[in-house]
Amino acid sequence: MSPSLCVFANFFIDNNERLQRMKDSFHSFKNINPDQWIINIRGSLKLKASQFLKKELGNKIKLYHFHSRQGWFFDTKKMIANIKSKYVFIWVEDHILINNLATFKNCILEMEKYKVDQLWYSFFTKEIKKRFSIVPPYKKGKFITISKIDDNASFQIYKRLKTYFYTISMISIMRRDYFIDVIHSSKPYLKRWPRHLPFDFEKRSTDKVFPIIWHALPKKELFASIDDDRGEKNYSLISRGIYKSSISRQNLKEMEFSSLKLKNRIKSIIPKIIIILLSSSMIYLRRLVYTINVFYNK
Numbered sequence: 001m002s003p004s005l006c007v008f009a010n011f012f013i014d015n016n017e018r019l020q021r022m023k024d025s026f027h028s029f030k031n032i033n034p035d036q037w038i039i040n041i042r043g044s045l046k047l048k049a050s051q052f053l054k055k056e057l058g059n060k061i062k063l064y065h066f067h068s069r070q071g072w073f074f075d076t077k078k079m080i081a082n083i084k085s086k087y088v089f090i091w092v093e094d095h096i097l098i099n100n101l102a103t104f105k106n107c108i109l110e111m112e113k114y115k116v117d118q119l120w121y122s123f124f125t126k127e128i129k130k131r132f133s134i135v136p137p138y139k140k141g142k143f144i145t146i147s148k149i150d151d152n153a154s155f156q157i158y159k160r161l162k163t164y165f166y167t168i169s170m171i172s173i174m175r176r177d178y179f180i181d182v183i184h185s186s187k188p189y190l191k192r193w194p195r196h197l198p199f200d201f202e203k204r205s206t207d208k209v210f211p212i213i214w215h216a217l218p219k220k221e222l223f224a225s226i227d228d229d230r231g232e233k234n235y236s237l238i239s240r241g242i243y244k245s246s247i248s249r250q251n252l253k254e255m256e257f258s259s260l261k262l263k264n265r266i267k268s269i270i271p272k273i274i275i276i277l278l279s280s281s282m283i284y285l286r287r288l289v290y291t292i293n294v295f296y297n298k
Contacts (some may be wrong), residue, residue, distance in 0.1 A: 003108035006036035006085035006176070009068075010076050010198065011093050014043035017247050021094045021226055022049060024243075027253035028097035028223075030056065032104055035085045036243040037061040071195030071294070073183065080180055087111065088179040092171055096123045096237060103143060107218050108173060110141040117178045119144060119216040122171040122223035125232045132217060134160050142219075148166060149213040154205040167213055168203035171223070185209050225254070 014017050037060055041049045050063050062082060066075035087108055091242045097104060104121075111119055120128070121132055130220045132145075135153040147153065159164060168182060187207040193199040202210045227249040237243035 001109065002033065003105055004086035005032070005034040005089055005108060005173075006038055006083050006087070007034045007089050007091050008079075008083065008179075009091040009093065010040040010042075010072060010079070011091075012043040013041055013045045013049045013093070015252075016221050017252060018093070019049055019052075023052060024226075025091070025096050026053070026056065026195060028208050029101070029104065034089065036083065038064075038079055038082055039091075040064040040079060042067040061213065061266050071260050072198045073195070073200070076183055083176055083179075086176055087173055089121075089173045089178055090170055090179075092122070094226045094228075095171060096226060096243070097223050098237075098242075099218075099220060099222045099243065103218075104222055106124065106143045107216075107222065109177075109236065110144045110218060111173065114141060114144070114146050114216070115140055115214060116144070116146055116175070116216045117210075117214045118168065118172045118174045119218065120169055120172055121171075121218065122225060123228075123230055124221040124224070125230050125235055126217065127230070127232065129217065131157060131161065131165055131293050132215070138214070140142075144216040144218055147215045147217075149215045150211060150248075151208075158205060164200055164204045164206050166213070167205050167207075168201070170198065170201055181208065182216050189291070190284075190287045191294055192287055193289055283285065 011022070037053070038058055039053060039061060041063070042065070043049075046065055050065070053061055054063065064075075064079060066078060068075055107119060107121075112114075132147050134157045135147055135149075137145050137146040154167070174182070177278060180202070182201060185203070187203060187209050191200055217284050224240075225236050227236050227238045227245065229239055234240055236249075238245055238249075244294065
C-alpha cells in the first residue's frame with residue numbers, strides 16, 4: 001500500500017551546483033511514486049531545472065514559474081488549491097534520502113495511522129532528538145515516534161533548553177490541511193525574513209500557531225542535508241564523505257546571497273564588541289522593515 005502523497009516545492013535554482021543537488025535529491029526518492037508533483041521553480045536556471053523534471057516525470061508534474069514581487073507565500077497560495085493528496089512532502093532540494101523507500105513509505109503510513117500533523121524527515125541530529133525527548137512520547141509506532149506539542153510541552157522544553165525552539169519546519173511531511181493552515185498563518189506577526197524567501201514558513205514555539213501539534217520523528221534517519229552540519233560535527237553528507245562537492249557551503253551562500261558577502265566583510269573590519277551592541281537593535285529594525293514590506297505588498 002502506498003501513501004497518498006504530493007511532492008511540493010517552491011525553490012530557487014540559479015547556479016549549476018544548486019541544479020546538480022536538486023537532481024541528486026530527486027533521484028534519491030523519485031521511485032516513491034507520489035500521486036502528485038507540484039513544483040514552482042524560480043531563478044536563472046529555472047528552465048534547465050524544469051526541463052530535467054519534465055523529462056523525468058512527463059505529465060505527472062505540474063510546473064510553475066511564479067516569482068512575483070509579492071513573494072514566496074503569495075505565489076505558494078496560488079499553487080496549493082491543486083493539492084489533492086492527503087499528505088504533502090515539502091521537497092527541499094539539498095536533502096537526500098539515505099534510507100530505503102519502504103521505510104520512507106511506512107513512516108507516512110504510520111502518520112496516517114496515528115493522525116500525525118507533521119513528520120520531520122531530515123536534520124535528524126542529536127540536538128533535535130534530545131529536544132523532543134524532553135517530553136514523554138505520546139505514542140510509538142514501528143517507524144515513527146509521536147509527540148504532543150502543546151503549551152505544557154513547549155514550556156517543559158523551554159525550561160530545559162533555556163531558549164525558544166522551532167515547532168514547524170520546512171523539512172516536513174504534513175497533512176494537507178495542516179500544511180495549508182501553515183501557509184495561511186500570519187505568524188510571526190513581526191516577520192523574520194524578506195518576503196521573497198520561504199523561511200517564515202518555519203515557526204518558533206513562541207509563535208503559538210496551533211494549540212496542539214501532533215509531531216513525529218522517524219526512528220531511523222530518512223534524509224540528510226548535503227552541506228549543513230547544523231552545529232553537529234560530521235552530520236552533513238559532505239562532512240561524512242558521502243557527497244562530493246567542489247564548493248563549500250559558505251562560498252555557495254555568498255554566491256547566492258550577495259548581502260552575506262558584504263556582511264562578512266563588515267564583520268572583518270568592525271570590532272566584535274560594536275557588532276554585538278548593534279546586532280540586537282538591528283534585528284528588530286530589520287524585522288520591522290520586512291513586516292512593513294509584507295503589508296505594503298498585500
